[in-house]
Amino acid sequence: MFGLLRIVLIALGLILIIDCIALIAIDKVNFGTVLPFLIGVVFLGHGLGAPMIARVLVKHPVLRRIWYGLWLIFGLWLMSFLVFVYSLQQQIARSKQTLPPVAAIIVLGSGTVAGKPSATLANRLDTAATLIEQQPQALVVTSGGIGLGQPRSEANIMATYLQDTHDIPLDRIYQEGRSTSTEENLAYSQDILTQHSINKNMPIAIVTSDFHTIRAIAIAKHQGYKQPVALASPTPLSIRYNAWFREYFAFGSGWLLKEY
Incomplete structure (x- = not known):
């Protein structure tokens, strides 16, 4: 399970980084490219450095609580983003109807x-x-x-x-x-x-x-x-x-x- 999570993080990180670099290269420099790029870097770094991160967290319980707390905050933010995307898709579907x-x-x-x-x-x-x-x-x-x-x-x-x-x-x-x-x-x-x-x-x-x-x-x-x-x-x-x-x-x- 842990190995699968690493693979998913590395894959997602690479996808985000490559996508954003391609857009930035054609002058699409904005919040929608810079922030996903940074998230991709974090994902990739976490996936590649997972064994080292795990060793550090085992030795430092306070850091471990902070680390899991940050992931919890990210999870809650991701849920809010998915709700927004669902609402947006519903609005787009309504706007395609005959006016x-x-x-x-x-x-x-x-x-x-x-x-x-x-x-x-x-x-x-x-x-x-x-x-x-x-x-x-x-x-x-x-x-x-x-x-x-x-x-x-x-x-x-x-x-x-x-x-x-x-x-x-x-x-x-x-x-x-x-x-x-x-x-x-x-x-x-x-x-x-x-x-x-x-x-x-x-x-x-x-x-x-x-x-x-x-x-x-x-x-x-x-x-x-x-x-x-x-x-x-x-x-x-x-x-x-x-x-x-x-x-x-x-x-x-x-x-x-x-x-x-």
Whole structure:
């Protein structure tokens, strides 16, 4: 049993390390890659050094209690993470269902590269385009401010992409170009909705990445949106689980900051 546990820890450690190094090598340096990398190093070190660790713990009962206490804390954290992943999968499944008629469609920003939508943002816009074409009565809002050193707002880049890629006229797209966070995306978009007699009691679609749906809906409800519905865009498999990992901590951070 002990030997099997060592093998599992070594295998998990190598998988985490290799996965994170591959993502970091393509500039995916964030909480979702750095922390799993460190966990992988701990797993690998524990698996390789298990005999030495066992000898030390036998000689030092206090260290042994601390060691097992740390593993207990890690186990409880892992359970909370698995609960989050289960809830996220349920939300993603709901967001893939056919949406009812909505009064407005808000597309949340997710970064640009050289004046073009990032891959994640392009996925959101492609997903939004289908709904926009299906529901021509809905008001369309692209939401995202001006990034550091950027001459155009993210909202403008998003609107241009929808026009160039999906033939959606620019005059149908309203641009919210001040926001720098999900909370501001939804708060500032309300001004545009109000100008067009759309209130927060009406059904409003929020288009975002699948991993982001739980937090986006929670923030929307906290701000008074009564019928927010999420439309999830797929996250590439290569970064999907790292994105989920990062979002777990972002969700906790949002709770501490009272965003919902």
